[in-house]
Amino acid sequence: MTAADLERVYRGERGRCVATLVRLLGDIDLAEEAVQEAFAVAAATWPERGVPPNPGGWITTTARNRAVDRLRREATRGDRHRQALLLHAPDEPEEVGPVRDDRLRLVFTCCHPALAQPAQVALTLRLLCGLTTPEIARAFLVPEATVAQRIVRAKKKIAAARIPYRVPGDAELPERLPPVLAAVYLTFTEGYTATTGDDLLRPDLCAEALRLGRLLADLMPDEPEVLGLLALMLLTQARAGARVADGGTPVLLPEQDRSRWDRSLVAEGQALVRACLRRGAPGPYQVQAAIAAVHSDAPSGAETDWQQVLDLYDLLARMAPTPVVALNRAVAVLHVEGPQAALEVLDGLPLERLHLFHATRADVLARLGRDRDARAAYDRALALATNGAEQRFLRGRRAALGNGTEGTT
């Protein structure tokens, strides 16, 4: 057995083991400690004895036994845990229950609407993906102490307020599923367009989000929005290789070298889009996935079916009438109806604080020949952009402007 073997088991099994231990022990901290201890035992004994046939089951059983030993030693830990353990006597057979459901329970607990979104994301990455606090802090470029505090507070709230450890019923699902999907998608988008730092992409975050997306699709195969989210992430991830030019500057979708798109991810994403749209229950993730699928169908940027993209954005804007959706729709309007129509959509959107709003507006103004206004808009976008790669991109666009003077503002 090598360190890589253990690492693989850790990555693959830790979330499952923690989820089961949370159910058995009724306490997240205890569960994490016990699983951590079991992996330490594995690191000490597996090199000599070899990896057991069912590594996850071995870790779970070992963790449970360790937790029982510890509770026997520390009688002060409270009666609730002891009772929970008595119900699941440590010498009962190997079977560790419906583990698939345990992970689903855990994700719904982590993403309970009573927790703030940054805490939901941090808890999910920590408990289900096994990321450490420093890893999460690095990924989101926030101080380690901030992440640690979010996780500690969230765990305390889960315990004190008794946030339940269960999969919500069908009646609650419409309210409970969106924060779960949002936490996964936020992880993905942060990986695909990092808020800060010099690199545009954080591939590790995209990979974790895709792993979670696949897990959710596996656990909830009948939820069209779950499939829609996975399809959206796959179709977006497919473009990752073409998204950054040499030197780390972003390349806009119409200008990307499509031979560098990952065809197998495109095929998988397109198949999922077709499968979930057939169910006839479209939602925002499915529609966004369908938009990504239209793009992935075009042999070149110029051959994009922008009318279909616009129709889908019209549908999305009815489902999710947010300013950001309107901003994205404006790009489709630009390609179907021209820059003047796009400018009319953009003006009046309450997105003064968003660099992408000003960057889009700058592009539209440049197409209208209003270079001076375009330059002012790029300046505003640059002042708001916090990612180094995006700043380089915006400076390049600004430098490419002519010296037109027919601006009006």
Added chain:
Amino acid sequence: MTQYLLSVLHDETVTPPAEVTERMYAQVGTFNEEVKAAGSWVFAGGLHPSSTATVVRAVDGEVVTTDGPYAEAKEVIGGFWIIEAADLDAALAWARKGTLACGAPVEVRPFQD
């Protein structure tokens, strides 16, 4: 079972018309009956305005009494329920009905064991 405090955050700067207040009282009455019928009721009450509050505090061992409230705020606790529920989801389900009944935000906090 855990006990939860459901406090009603009342905006004292607004005086709703009498018929709105009357409807609110009737709705809260119905809600109270529902909580009792479900066996979740512990205690509840409505409070006089915060201008009737008095603050008593010990400063260096000496007790000082001042005209309240403790902190000037737009929203103050106007009333509360104490309910018993299996978990936060059950408590939030009552809070949802409670806020619809009283027309003000409801804050849910667990009691210590």
